[in-house]
Amino acid sequence: MILTPVAALGRSTLAGLASLGRIALYLLATLRAMLRPPFYFREFAQALWAIGYNSLPVVGLTAFFTGGALALQIYEGGARFNAGQVVPSIVAIGMTRELGPVLGALMVAARVASSIAAEIGTMKVTEQIDALVTLSTDPMRYLTVPRVLAATLAVPALVAVGDSIGIFGGYVVGTGRLDLNAAAYLKNTADYLELWDITSGLIKGAVFGFIVALVGCYFGMNSGRGAQGVGRATKSAVVTASVLILAANYLLTELFFSA
Amino acid sequence: MIELRDLQKAFGPNRVLRGVNLTIPRGESMVIIGGSGTGKSVLLKCILGLVTPDAGQILIQGQDAAKADRDAFLARFGMLFQGGALFDSLTVWQNVAFRLLRGAQKRPKAEAREIAIEKLRRVGLKPEVADQFPAELSGGMQKRVGLARAIAAEPEIIFFDEPTTGLDPIMAGVINELIREIVVEMGATAMTITHDMSSVRAIADDVAMLHDGVIQWTGPVTRLDNSGDPYLDQFIHGRAEGPIEAVR
Numbered sequence: 001m002i003l004t005p006v007a008a009l010g011r012s013t014l015a016g017l018a019s020l021g022r023i024a025l026y027l028l029a030t031l032r033a034m035l036r037p038p039f040y041f042r043e044f045a046q047a048l049w050a051i052g053y054n055s056l057p058v059v060g061l062t063a064f065f066t067g068g069a070l071a072l073q074i075y076e077g078g079a080r081f082n083a084g085q086v087v088p089s090i091v092a093i094g095m096t097r098e099l100g101p102v103l104g105a106l107m108v109a110a111r112v113a114s115s116i117a118a119e120i121g122t123m124k125v126t127e128q129i130d131a132l133v134t135l136s137t138d139p140m141r142y143l144t145v146p147r148v149l150a151a152t153l154a155v156p157a158l159v160a161v162g163d164s165i166g167i168f169g170g171y172v173v174g175t176g177r178l179d180l181n182a183a184a185y186l187k188n189t190a191d192y193l194e195l196w197d198i199t200s201g202l203i204k205g206a207v208f209g210f211i212v213a214l215v216g217c218y219f220g221m222n223s224g225r226g227a228q229g230v231g232r233a234t235k236s237a238v239v240t241a242s243v244l245i246l247a248a249n250y251l252l253t254e255l256f257f258s259a
Numbered sequence: 260m261i262e263l264r265d266l267q268k269a270f271g272p273n274r275v276l277r278g279v280n281l282t283i284p285r286g287e288s289m290v291i292i293g294g295s296g297t298g299k300s301v302l303l304k305c306i307l308g309l310v311t312p313d314a315g316q317i318l319i320q321g322q323d324a325a326k327a328d329r330d331a332f333l334a335r336f337g338m339l340f341q342g343g344a345l346f347d348s349l350t351v352w353q354n355v356a357f358r359l360l361r362g363a364q365k366r367p368k369a370e371a372r373e374i375a376i377e378k379l380r381r382v383g384l385k386p387e388v389a390d391q392f393p394a395e396l397s398g399g400m401q402k403r404v405g406l407a408r409a410i411a412a413e414p415e416i417i418f419f420d421e422p423t424t425g426l427d428p429i430m431a432g433v434i435n436e437l438i439r440e441i442v443v444e445m446g447a448t449a450m451t452i453t454h455d456m457s458s459v460r461a462i463a464d465d466v467a468m469l470h471d472g473v474i475q476w477t478g479p480v481t482r483l484d485n486s487g488d489p490y491l492d493q494f495i496h497g498r499a500e501g502p503i504e505a506v507r
Contacts, residue, residue, distance in 0.1 A: 038361065038362070040361075123346075126342055126344060127340045127341070127342060127344040128344050128345075128346055128347075130304070130307075130309050130340070130344065131338070131340055131344035131345075131346070132346075133307070133308070133309060133333070134307055134309075134333060134336060134337075134338045135333075135357050135358050135408075136329075136330045136333045136334055136358065136362050136363070137357075137361065137362065
């Protein structure tokens with residue numbers, strides 16, 4: 001009786017680890033498929049458009065409000081020890097290193113991992129994946145590789161745009177609401193921001209993009225039957241992609257910034 | 260042409276195929292019948308390599324399918340899926356010409372489109388349909404497009420998975436006739452799985468009945484009504500009583 005919740009915890013831990021193992025195998029299969037021709041350029045271009053361009057509004061809005069809120073928080077917090085003027089540099093560093101890539105990728109996970117899992121899951125349920133195989137087309141190369149490559153390239157670009165909009169959001173709040181000097185704000189931002197702050201965030205973006213598309217494709221390809229199966233695959237894709245993004249973010253931060 | 264030797268497949272404790280032996284001669288149309296859940300689809304998927312059999316051999320023109328070059332092997336097949344399995348992101352003509360637009364059989368785009376339109380015409384669809392998307396078509400039209408895609412690359416072997424499921428009786432009759440005509444015209448070897456008896460009589464040269472994981476009866480369609488096999492008799496007459504247990 002007492003052991004029931006422990007057993008349930010054990011079961012779900014084992015299931016989680018098994019799922020992680022299967023995703024790792026899927027990752028290896030994807031990398032193998034990337035190295036062998038043919039490469040489907042049209043599918044890649046379509047995926048680039050769907051993942052990159054179409055995610056711009058949501059990533060931009062997220063970044064704008066985050067940058068604004070960050071400026072407010074730092075101003076209030078910094079005022080406690082007379083350091084309100086650090087707002088520009090902390091907004092810039094916080095956005096480029098951490099919030100831009102992480103929040104941007106989480107929004108992309110919600111938008112893209114779900115749609116990839118639902119699309120490929122529906123293809124599986126309606127035998128379109130089987131049809132691809134019978135038409136001598138490898139689903140890994142036709143569906144997974146273009147999406148994974150597109151997301152790996154598109155998310156850093158989205159992060160770059162998000163960083164800029166986030167810093168702009170901080171500037172708008174800083175100068176409009178907190179009465180900071182506009183010229184000083186811009187100078188402060190430029191003076192304290194280093195190239196590595198930006199590139200580390202972009203590298204994070206590439207890793208997160210890879211995770212989002214890979215997880216979306218994995219759950220789509222392994223979707224259960226019927227509407228319920230596709231629904232479950234979609235939910236699992238978003239949850240798993242989000243958790244993996246946060247875990248990878250910690251590991252990358254440790255790797256990049258712990259001296 | 261196609262020879263199955265002692266083919267076996269189990270999913271966990273459920274032994275779906277328990278040793279299937281079957282020969283389909285070149286140019287013949289074989290229809291495999293059997294109740295729902297008897298493993299007809301699994302059998303078909305084993306031959307196509309979508310499901311790996313646990314034991315047994317599949318020979319295509321004497322060549323072991325497990326050892327053959329997969330792309331070259333699949334290039335000889337055309338398949339009409341039960342629900343059509345058309346790619347919804349592509350237009351009708353791109354679906355039909357899918358094989359002709361990529362891979363070993365790649366043709367110039369204009370030529371592929373021309374062939375697609377010709378195949379659409381062959382299955383009774385107007386060229387205007389070519390630029391529509393599958394979701395815009397009725398069930399019967401989708402089936403025709405699926406048929407056009409199956410024959411687009413002039414395969415030697417064509418598989419039909421429940422070709423009349425979900426169609427009204429008249430449309431089912433039309434599709435049955437089309438399949439028969441096309442198979443004869445192309446001289447292709449055909450394998451159809453169905454439980455629709457009107458399809459059997461319209462399409463088959465030979466019939467095989469799958470029951471309990473083995474071929475229960477096989478013979479020419481002309482002997483269907485006087486086979487003397489109680490299982491086959493119960494099935495073709497749709498009787499609830501007989502050697503096949505029906506769950507009520």
